[in-house]
Amino acid sequence: MGCCHPAKTLEVETTEKVTKIQRSSKALVLTPGDFVSIKVEPITGDYVFEDVLGYGAFGEVRKAYHKISKSERAIKSIDISNCKEEDIQKLLKEVSILKLLDHPNIIRIFEVYRSLTKLYIVTEICTGGELFHRIKHMKKFSENQAAKYMLEIISAVMHCHQRGVVHRDLKPENLLFTSKNPDAKLKLIDFGTSALFDKTKKMKGIIGTYFYMAPEVISGNYDEKCDVWSLGVILYILLSGNLPFSGSTDEEIISKIQNAPVSFTRSTWNSVSEEAKTLIMKMLKKVPETRISIEDVFSSQWLKSRSRGNLPDVEFEVELLNKLGHFETESTLQHAVYSYIISQMMDSSYFIKLNEIFSQIDKNGDGMISREELVYAALKFDLKFDIDQIIQRCDTDGNGYINYSEFLTATVEASHAYSRERVRQVFEVFDKNKDGKLSLDEIRSALGGDANNFTVFKQIISEVDTNCDGYIDFDEFLNYVSKRK
Numbered sequence: 001m002g003c004c005h006p007a008k009t010l011e012v013e014t015t016e017k018v019t020k021i022q023r024s025s026k027a028l029v030l031t032p033g034d035f036v037s038i039k040v041e042p043i044t045g046d047y048v049f050e051d052v053l054g055y056g057a058f059g060e061v062r063k064a065y066h067k068i069s070k071s072e073r074a075i076k077s078i079d080i081s082n083c084k085e086e087d088i089q090k091l092l093k094e095v096s097i098l099k100l101l102d103h104p105n106i107i108r109i110f111e112v113y114r115s116l117t118k119l120y121i122v123t124e125i126c127t128g129g130e131l132f133h134r135i136k137h138m139k140k141f142s143e144n145q146a147a148k149y150m151l152e153i154i155s156a157v158m159h160c161h162q163r164g165v166v167h168r169d170l171k172p173e174n175l176l177f178t179s180k181n182p183d184a185k186l187k188l189i190d191f192g193t194s195a196l197f198d199k200t201k202k203m204k205g206i207i208g209t210y211f212y213m214a215p216e217v218i219s220g221n222y223d224e225k226c227d228v229w230s231l232g233v234i235l236y237i238l239l240s241g242n243l244p245f246s247g248s249t250d251e252e253i254i255s256k257i258q259n260a261p262v263s264f265t266r267s268t269w270n271s272v273s274e275e276a277k278t279l280i281m282k283m284l285k286k287v288p289e290t291r292i293s294i295e296d297v298f299s300s301q302w303l304k305s306r307s308r309g310n311l312p313d314v315e316f317e318v319e320l321l322n323k324l325g326h327f328e329t330e331s332t333l334q335h336a337v338y339s340y341i342i343s344q345m346m347d348s349s350y351f352i353k354l355n356e357i358f359s360q361i362d363k364n365g366d367g368m369i370s371r372e373e374l375v376y377a378a379l380k381f382d383l384k385f386d387i388d389q390i391i392q393r394c395d396t397d398g399n400g401y402i403n404y405s406e407f408l409t410a411t412v413e414a415s416h417a418y419s420r421e422r423v424r425q426v427f428e429v430f431d432k433n434k435d436g437k438l439s440l441d442e443i444r445s446a447l448g449g450d451a452n453n454f455t456v457f458k459q460i461i462s463e464v465d466t467n468c469d470g471y472i473d474f475d476e477f478l479n480y481v482s483k484r485k
Contacts, residue, residue: 028332028456031397032343032405033099034448036109038092043113043120047075053125058091058192063125068428069345073110074125081117091119094191098123100163102404103367104355105156107176107189110344124348128177128184135172139241140268143276146238147306149186154231154298155359156188159367161224161294168217169193169208170230172237178348185355197224210253211243215286218254225288228297232283239276240268244284258286275302298365317357318381320411324402325378325385327410328393330483333460335409336447337426337481339396341417342408345425350417351408358407368401423481427474437471 048065050072055061058078066073080088098109113120131149135141141149153175160167167174169190177184193207202221206213214229216222236244244263245256262284264277279302282292297303329335361369361377371387378385394406402410430438430446444457464472464480472480 028336028447029396029398030336030339030447031099031403032102032108032339035340035344035446036095036099036111037445037448038095038112038114040114042115043075047073047122049075056190064122068425071345071347072125074123076121076123078119078121079117080114080119088114088119091192094194095121097165097191097194097196100165101160103156103159104351104358104404105152105186105188106159107187108343108348123189124187126176126178126187126189128179128181130173131175131177131186132172134177135237135241141238143239143273143302143306146235146276147303149238150231150235151298151303151307151365152186153188153234154294154303155362155365155367156186157227157231158294158298158365160188160194161227162366162368164196164198165191165194166197166203166224167191167194167227167230169212170227170234171209171212172234185352199223210250210257211245213257214288215258216288218258223288225291225293228283228291228294229288231294231297232280235276235283236262236280239272239280240266242266242268244280273302276306279303295364313353313356314381316353317360317377318383320354320357321361321377321381321383321385323411324374324394324407325383325390327390331460331463331480332456333464334481334483335396337423338409338418339405340426340447341422342412343405344429345422346412346417351412354408354411357411358404361407368399368403369407370401374402418482420478420482423478424474426481427477437469437473438477439471443472 046067048067050063050065053061053063053074056076059076061074061076064073064075065071078091080091083091092112095109095112098107107126108124110122110124112122153170157167157170167188169192170188174188174190175186176189177186195203195207197203202223204220206217206220208217208226208230212230212233214222214226217226233244236242245253245260247253247256262281264272269277279292279297279300283297285291292300329338358369359365361373363373363376364370371391374387374390378387391400391402394402394410396406396409397403427438430442432442432445440457440461443460444454447457461470461472464476466476466479467473
């Protein structure tokens with residue numbers, strides 16, 4: 001994944017270069033998606049519903065208050081009273097796909113509740129509104145502002161593609177701002193039409209919104225490059241305030257998408273650079289084989305030069321790299337609980353500065369820090385780390401990279417994130433029957449993971465259960481989770 005090649009002599013302590021670090025077989029293999037469960041108990045036991053945020057094709061979205069973590073979240077309510085089981089499984093496909101994704105610019109899913117009549121999908125809340133509404137208000141954006149937005153969106157879509165997911169409905173309505181702050185970040189949402197793809201096979205079926213739909217999707221024979229076309233349409237709109245292919249009927253829109261050239265004749269394009277227009281032309285090539293790749297869009301000169309914001313906080317970056325270099329948990333349970341806190345219990349607003357540094361280190365923008373990228377970052381500040389050891393300590397899913405949540409787990413301010421109060425909240429969530437102690441089944445239910453984790457969970461119980469009653473009470477849980485190296 002890494003794209004950086006330091007020119008000077010490598011001074012970072014490391015073992016033989018490898019593309020994937022093998023984890024110990026004793027390790028608990030976990031991803032943030034493992035913490036996302038489908039619950040059948042009443043959602044009102046855990047949440048207080050508040051204002052309606054909006055309405056979609058399947059139901060309403062409401063703001064809700066999570067009783068234990070005391071945080072605000074968004075809950076999509078879907079009426080399934082008249083749905084067949086196969087239709088419900090199609091709705092749950094969005095959940096399965098969101099569980100695969102772990103990126104600062106992709107909406108985070110927490111959990112799912114299912115009753116006889118409703119399906120509730122709980123995600124992080126974004127209060128800044130749609131990119132679509134900012135476009136309507138601003139009419140158009142400067143190249144620098146457009147590039148900043150596009151950098152975030154493209155990185156999110158690159159991460160999707162890297163995980164084998166094609167979105168298929170990229171549009172400004174599916175991009176939400178985290179807050180109303182002018183510098184708020186974007187989050188990609190609505191994976192209801194997304195799909196897993198196989199690079200050896202083409203996808204079929206007309207999916208998406210016509211204004212943003214690639215010609216090959218209309219023809220019903222396409223691959224993940226259809227997302228690049230949609231991104232090109234979004235960039236065109238950001239810089240001009242207009243759609244590249246519009247019409248009063250679906251037939252007219254389709255005809256223009258398939259046959260009309262991209263036009264820059266409106267006066268609004270007079271102040272836009274040739275570099276931006278050239279990039280748009282490459283993204284809106286009608287033949288997908290000649291269309292620019294998403295990796296080349298991300299590394300394009302226009303995007304890199306125009307998206308530069310304030311200079312990065314060098315002192316803070318060094319501080320985080322040192323945290324990463326010295327991160328080590330005392331036990332399997334401690335690491336799992338820390339990961340759970342980051343993925344399930346903390347508001348994303350707490351990670352704003354961490355996200356900026358993560359993006360600085362993630363040079364190729366795929367939402368993961370590779371060994372090569374970590375070497376480059378350490379070398380830049382002349383930091384002496386055992387790179388392979390860092391990856392081994394942080395890499396809970398064993399893919400050989402430091403994913404977004406793994407980075408946060410290692411670099412967050414521990415005294416705040418992993419406080420006694422936060423650990424108590426986790427214990428309350430894990431303790432399903434509210435008897436004040438955790439059983440093996442409750443630990444397994446909370447932490448999930450693959451089938452190979454069963455023996456690890458048994459080992460956790462035996463290590464933490466100091467009074468040998470077969471359960472973990474809160475004091476045992478707190479003492480074990482709070483240990484420091």
